[in-house]
Amino acid sequence: MLHAHDIAAIVLTLQLAAVSTVILLILGTPLAWWLAHSHNRAKPLFEAIVALPLVLPPTVLGFYLLLAFAPDSPFGQLWLSATGHSLAFSFSALVIGSVLYSLPFVVQPLQASFEQLPVKLLEAASTLGADFKDRFFSIVLPLSRRSFITAASLGFAHTVGEFGIVLMIGGNIPGKTQVLSIALFDRVESLQFQQAHILAAGLVVFSLLLLTVVYRINKPTVLTAARQS
Amino acid sequence: MRLILLFIGCLLASHSWSGSAHIAVAANFKLTLELLQQRFQEVSEHQLIISGASTGVLFNQITHGAPYHVLLAADELHPHKLVQQGYGLAASRYTYALGQLVLASRSTALATADEHFIRQQLSQAQTIAIANPKIAPYGLAAQQSLSHLQLWQPLQGRLVRGNNISQAQQFLMTGNVDWAFIPLSPLLAEQGISYWPIPAHWYQAIRQQAILLQSGQNNSAALAFMAFLQSDDALAIIAQQGYRLPERP
Numbered sequence: 001m002l003h004a005h006d007i008a009a010i011v012l013t014l015q016l017a018a019v020s021t022v023i024l025l026i027l028g029t030p031l032a033w034w035l036a037h038s039h040n041r042a043k044p045l046f047e048a049i050v051a052l053p054l055v056l057p058p059t060v061l062g063f064y065l066l067l068a069f070a071p072d073s074p075f076g077q078l079w080l081s082a083t084g085h086s087l088a089f090s091f092s093a094l095v096i097g098s099v100l101y102s103l104p105f106v107v108q109p110l111q112a113s114f115e116q117l118p119v120k121l122l123e124a125a126s127t128l129g130a131d132f133k134d135r136f137f138s139i140v141l142p143l144s145r146r147s148f149i150t151a152a153s154l155g156f157a158h159t160v161g162e163f164g165i166v167l168m169i170g171g172n173i174p175g176k177t178q179v180l181s182i183a184l185f186d187r188v189e190s191l192q193f194q195q196a197h198i199l200a201a202g203l204v205v206f207s208l209l210l211l212t213v214v215y216r217i218n219k220p221t222v223l224t225a226a227r228q229s
Numbered sequence: 230m231r232l233i234l235l236f237i238g239c240l241l242a243s244h245s246w247s248g249s250a251h252i253a254v255a256a257n258f259k260l261t262l263e264l265l266q267q268r269f270q271e272v273s274e275h276q277l278i279i280s281g282a283s284t285g286v287l288f289n290q291i292t293h294g295a296p297y298h299v300l301l302a303a304d305e306l307h308p309h310k311l312v313q314q315g316y317g318l319a320a321s322r323y324t325y326a327l328g329q330l331v332l333a334s335r336s337t338a339l340a341t342a343d344e345h346f347i348r349q350q351l352s353q354a355q356t357i358a359i360a361n362p363k364i365a366p367y368g369l370a371a372q373q374s375l376s377h378l379q380l381w382q383p384l385q386g387r388l389v390r391g392n393n394i395s396q397a398q399q400f401l402m403t404g405n406v407d408w409a410f411i412p413l414s415p416l417l418a419e420q421g422i423s424y425w426p427i428p429a430h431w432y433q434a435i436r437q438q439a440i441l442l443q444s445g446q447n448n449s450a451a452l453a454f455m456a457f458l459q460s461d462d463a464l465a466i467i468a469q470q471g472y473r474l475p476e477r478p
Contacts, residue, residue: 066399066403069405070404070405071404072404086356088356088405089356171356171358171389171390171391171400171405172389172390172391172392174385176386186361186363188289189283189285189289189363189364189392190361190364191285191289
């Protein structure tokens with residue numbers, strides 16, 4: 001029923017989403033923490049930068065990334081000399097694109113959650129001698145558990161659903177950069193509606209399930225607040 | 230409220246402007262069509278609206294109701310299918326240009342290349358851009374050429390597929406690939422790109438056909454454009470842009 005190319009695309013998409021989500025959590029957590037607690041005058045600017053992918057067409061990011069990834073650009077050269085591989089049309093390129101594009105979906109729920117943490121509790125823990133690591137793992141993480149799950153799920157789902165950037169920087173290489181949304185596009189464009197239906201319906205069901213889980217474990221208000229902030 | 234209706238009415242009216250024809254054009258011919266458009270709008274009072282994509286994509290759009298009046302395809306297969314399925318007018322179908330596929334490179338001088346050199350270079354290339362063979366006739370020609378060199382299978386993981394020939398070219402121009410199979414025409418205006426014409430017997434001839442679509446049969450601008458496309462004026466522009474002209478009937 002599923003062609004080998006489609007299966008390769010599904011595996012690749014899940015890999016991309018998993019790697020991107022892990023990186024997003026690692027980068028997004030300190031960023032969200034800083035945004036939640038900083039009184040810096042430049043904070044709104046950084047919040048705006050994080051939110052940019054929500055409003056910009058993916059083609060904007062795709063265009064700049066395409067220029068940045070070229071082997072003769074400064075960034076492309078740096079990557080080439082550091083890794084020995086050209087960045088353009090590689091899995092790494094897709095990861096970079098996905099991390100940038102899904103950043104608000106991870107940072108915003110975390111920031112909203114961190115802002116609601118009781119400061120007094122953290123201060124009390126501090127006076128009792130808990131260091132930063134203790135406070136993070138004993139207080140912040142348990143209290144924000146739901147937001148972490150939300151952030152990870154949204155980051156994952158959004159990466160699975162990514163299309164515009166990958167279309168511009170991926171190069172549609174089966175097994176290497178042909179993710180699910182591109183494989184589906186390919187099927188539609190070449191009039192293979194049968195296979196297109198399987199992929200499209202699969203994505204609908206998958207996304208619906210994932211989002212239902214997210215809404216189920218969350219009080220709806222938290223998620224909507226996070227999306228609106 | 231009345232103002233809003235009036236505004237919407239104006240928008241709709243400008244959309245269905247009687248003196249204009251909507252031309253769907255294969256990506257490789259878009260630049261040439263823009264030159265033809267300039268000339269056409271000088272010699273007639275009609276206007277053209279141009280939409281470019283790969284032939285396969287345009288075909289798909291037309292069979293799903295896209296409001297195009299004329300299709301300038303990059304092959305004969307899709308116009309033929311449009312006639313079969315009742316979207317195009319059989320009598321209007323004709324070959325307006327013969328395409329030339331080239332192998333283009335940013336870094337390697339190809340002026341004196343031969344088959345042996347090309348095969349050797351391609352087998353060592355990191356990435357090669359082609360248009361998606363499933364939807365773009367020039368991509369299919371690239372696939373046939375690589376098959377001729379017996380490199381189609383070995384190069385699979387290194388073939389970057391553009392959604393149409395413009396994207397394949399754009400990958401080359403931005404420096405993201407060193408090699409690309411593209412039509413000669415859009416290269417004529419570029420500096421710093423070396424290219425090698427692919428021998429004609431490596432791929433099936435690219436006979437680019439034009440066809441008047443059902444929606445265009447009563448559109449005077451579309452009819453005028455189809456006539457203009459066969460004028461000496463237009464043929465000169467097409468030839469000058471790197472296409473061979475079909476033998477005249």
